[in-house]
Amino acid sequence: MEYLAGEGLWLKGNLHTHTTESDGKLTPRECIALYREKGYDFLCITDHHRTRPGGEEDGMLILGGAELNNNNIAPRVCWHITGAGVQHSVDEIRPTDDPQKMVDALKAAGAFVTLAHPAWSLMTDENLRTLQGYDAIEIYNGVSDFYSGRGDSSVQLDTLAAGGRLVGITAADDTHFYGPDAGSGWVVVRAAARTREAVLEALFEKRYYATQGPALYSLQRLADGRIRVETSPLERILFYTDSFFSADRVHTAPAGGSLTQAEYAPSGIDTWVRVEGIDAAGKRVWSNYIDLTKKETAHAKR
Ligand SMILES: [Zn+2]
Ligand SMILES: [Zn+2]
Helix, strand or coil, rough: EECCCCCCCCEEEEEEEECCCCCCCHHHHHHHHHHCCCCCEEEEEEEEEECCCCCCCCEEEEECEEEEEEEECCCCCEEEEEEECCCCCCCCCCCCCCHHHHHHHHHHCCCCCEECCCCCCCCCCHHHHCCCCEEEEEEEEHHHHHHHHHCEEEHHHHHHHHCCCCEEEEEECCCCCCCCCCCCCCEEEEEECCCHHHHHHHHCCCEEEEEECCCCCEEEEECCCCCCCCCEEEEEEEEEEEECCCCCCCEEEECCCEEEEEEECCCCCCCEEEEECCCCCCCCCCCEEECCCCCCCCCCCC
């Protein structure tokens, strides 16, 4: 079973971006030009409570998008929820509405729904478990990293997964300031074609990875059950699972060298695996979860 490679195109995109339509510093036009310069293929502009329709603008695939926020439920928890690929406006949703209503409205609009930056939002596992129907959680959020120091939500994701819920894993820059936040995290999808429909299909089918720079070229579950990954040069490759300890979880390159592949044999008690890589500059790449309880069949060749 190959989860990533196969026929198709690697397309790079940001699923969470702000412009002057809400609290971002660049106009949508300037924003699109910037991401085009950075080599992005698609972009989702997710201004707060302001739906931007999908289309193609200045050569960039634009996924319809919006971010819905409720900052008012409790003094120390907020809910920020983004939709990519919204097919119609969700502007009727108010910032005082229930977060579940926000997810439901985005789903009804056809979106790939992501719970943004739970580490920044100080969300508990109960918060994540109570909300139903979302597709993914940001494991990395750039603006939370550079401006608040809480960009990494990997513990929230793995705690939820250890409870049995495997959601998609994304990275996004969530740029507002167009400083170091812009371009600090994105997803790479394996899409059948360079279209919005193909990008969305790849997101829903989890044919993508999240990254700050390094690449995953192949992620496989071999016939004997081992998990094998091929990557751009990395200093460490880690196989996270829902077991506390695993003697061969962490693979480290020899001094002065690098790793471009690694394998992991799941233990009898692992129910999932996800792969994370770190390059010499400290930049990370994250796979989606592989559900070991599922007998998976290969995707149709594309
Ligand atoms: Zn947010
Ligand atoms: Zn945002």
